[in-house]
Amino acid sequence: MIMSAAMLPPGPAGHPLLGSALDFRRDPMGTFRRAKQEYGELVRFRGPVPVYLVTGPDHFQRILVDNFANYPHPADFERKVGAAVGRGLVTTSGPEWTHQRSLVEPVFRKDHLSGFAGIMAERAGLLAREWERRAGQGLPFDVRPDMRRLTLDVLARCLFTADWVGAAAELASAVRVEMEHLNHKLIAVLDLPEWVPTPRNLRFTRARRTMDRIVFELIGARRTGGAGVGEAMRSGRGDLLAMLMAARDPDTGGAMSDQQLRDHVTTLFIAGHETAAAALSWLCHCLATYPEVAEQAAEEVGQVLGGRPPAIGDLPRLRYLRMVIQEVLRLYPPLWQVARTPVEDDELGGHHVPAGSFLLLNTFLLHRDPVYWPEPERFDPERFSRAAVADRLRFSYLPYLAGPRHCVGMAFATMELTIVAACLLQRVRLTSAQGGRPVEARPDMTLNARDAISVIAAARTRKAGAL
Numbered sequence: 001m002i003m004s005a006a007m008l009p010p011g012p013a014g015h016p017l018l019g020s021a022l023d024f025r026r027d028p029m030g031t032f033r034r035a036k037q038e039y040g041e042l043v044r045f046r047g048p049v050p051v052y053l054v055t056g057p058d059h060f061q062r063i064l065v066d067n068f069a070n071y072p073h074p075a076d077f078e079r080k081v082g083a084a085v086g087r088g089l090v091t092t093s094g095p096e097w098t099h100q101r102s103l104v105e106p107v108f109r110k111d112h113l114s115g116f117a118g119i120m121a122e123r124a125g126l127l128a129r130e131w132e133r134r135a136g137q138g139l140p141f142d143v144r145p146d147m148r149r150l151t152l153d154v155l156a157r158c159l160f161t162a163d164w165v166g167a168a169a170e171l172a173s174a175v176r177v178e179m180e181h182l183n184h185k186l187i188a189v190l191d192l193p194e195w196v197p198t199p200r201n202l203r204f205t206r207a208r209r210t211m212d213r214i215v216f217e218l219i220g221a222r223r224t225g226g227a228g229v230g231e232a233m234r235s236g237r238g239d240l241l242a243m244l245m246a247a248r249d250p251d252t253g254g255a256m257s258d259q260q261l262r263d264h265v266t267t268l269f270i271a272g273h274e275t276a277a278a279a280l281s282w283l284c285h286c287l288a289t290y291p292e293v294a295e296q297a298a299e300e301v302g303q304v305l306g307g308r309p310p311a312i313g314d315l316p317r318l319r320y321l322r323m324v325i326q327e328v329l330r331l332y333p334p335l336w337q338v339a340r341t342p343v344e345d346d347e348l349g350g351h352h353v354p355a356g357s358f359l360l361l362n363t364f365l366l367h368r369d370p371v372y373w374p375e376p377e378r379f380d381p382e383r384f385s386r387a388a389v390a391d392r393l394r395f396s397y398l399p400y401l402a403g404p405r406h407c408v409g410m411a412f413a414t415m416e417l418t419i420v421a422a423c424l425l426q427r428v429r430l431t432s433a434q435g436g437r438p439v440e441a442r443p444d445m446t447l448n449a450r451d452a453i454s455v456i457a458a459a460r461t462r463k464a465g466a467l
């Protein structure tokens with residue numbers, strides 16, 4: 001069907017040649033916010049490549065669910081991220097993605113993950129005790145590096161169990177370099193291919209080699225069942241790598257090759273570590289800023305756990321804590337914006353969207369739209385009470401997106417955030433040490449704080465009998 005240009009969505013005129021490209025670079029969030037206010041839930045920015053900003057729940061439903069197959073990631077995104085992670089879930093589409101997803105999704109089923117609650121509680125407990133010790137000094141500290149270390153450590157232990165410990169420092173630094181490289185590439189105006197020997201590219205290539213060496217060694221050790229076989233394999237409990245190795249193609253019954261395993265493992269590191277770290281950092285910020293919310297959550301944790309570490313069976317009873325976490329993810333969705341490109345022409349809310357367009361689905365602005373969220377800037381976990389949720393449009397809250405391509409690690413992340421939050425609330429009370437300075441968000445690939453999230457920890461008085 002040929003559609004008239006009049007049906008294209010509205011948007012700013014921008015610069016005659018560059019459209020809004022310079023505004024995106026200078027202030028992406030401000031540019032998007034103003035455009036949404038002026039033009040609504042679907043905005044078309046002119047430029048060398050027109051960009052469509054999508055912030056309406058109905059549009060999200062159409063793109064993510066109703067016409068899902070028409071909206072893969074842009075090829076350019078797959079190419080850039082693929083340089084780091086190969087051909088995993090994030091970097092494939094069509095039948096190849098469907099196939100990969102059918103192999104990985106069962107691994108992340110809730111019942112498979114229950115064995116990881118102990119790892120999460122143990123590692124979070126260690127951090128909580130460290131913060132308790134810091135409480136004695138009364139000095140401010142930035143929560144972000146601790147959260148990055150914690151989530152990487154948890155993910156690596158869940159993937160490799162004990163095998164990872166020897167390679168921990170090397171792997172952590174390689175993942176960090178790869179993340180920084182991707183952040184840079186996805187917004188760079190001049191994107192030089194990896195074979196051009198710039199200092200940044202050389203750093204990235206070294207990090208990728210390190211990561212490959214370690215991951216292939218871990219896989220190799222499992223295959224031969226030699227000295228590197230994980231404690232999990234011997235005990236029969238099964239870590240994520242063991243589960244990925246055990247996954248079978250539903251059609252052929254075949255197992256994954258070493259290269260496929262490497263691509264999945266690297267994808268999980270990239271997709272699952274910084275997202276969770278950002279969420280936990282924002283959670284600390286909110287607990288430090290809203291003491292009455294933190295006290296209510298701490299009281300619930302005390303009642304449900306009575307001082308012992310959280311276990312999987314406790315999680316459904318930590319209802320208020322779950323609401324707090326949901327509200328944190330509303331205000332600070334770690335993947336605040338994702339890209340899609342329609343394969344064929346489509347229509348969104350009566351507007352024409354041509355095949356090949358570059359769409360930005362912005363959950364940050366969706367979650368702060370006053371039409372769906374009264375007083376959107378106010379932090380209020382009660383928005384997630386059962387009654388409030390029942391009254392709301394389903395597609396107005398999408399921190400993990402929705403539809404077939406929603407976050408495959410959602411159950412893992414939910415468990416991790418709840419367990420870490422419970423462990424911290426058991427031991428420390430946080431107060432903000434920002435001295436009135438607002439904590440500004442920096443919209444990289446993940447939504448991080450631009451500067452330190454500075455807090456002071458005070459030890460909570462521990463009840464008799466508590467561990």
Ligand code: HEM
Nearest residue numbers: 089271272275276279334335338399400401407408409413
């Ligand atoms: C609070 C933490 C997290 C948030 C908010 C989050 C959010 C998301 C979102 C919005 C997507 C969709 C991206 C897109 O389609 O463009 C996604 C995909 C994905 N996430 Fe997460 N994520 C989190 C944690 C995790 C964890 C812990 C893991 C793994 C252990 C993980 C693994 C993945 C993978 C592999 C994908 C790609 C799925 C696919 O394309 O089929 N995520 N995540």
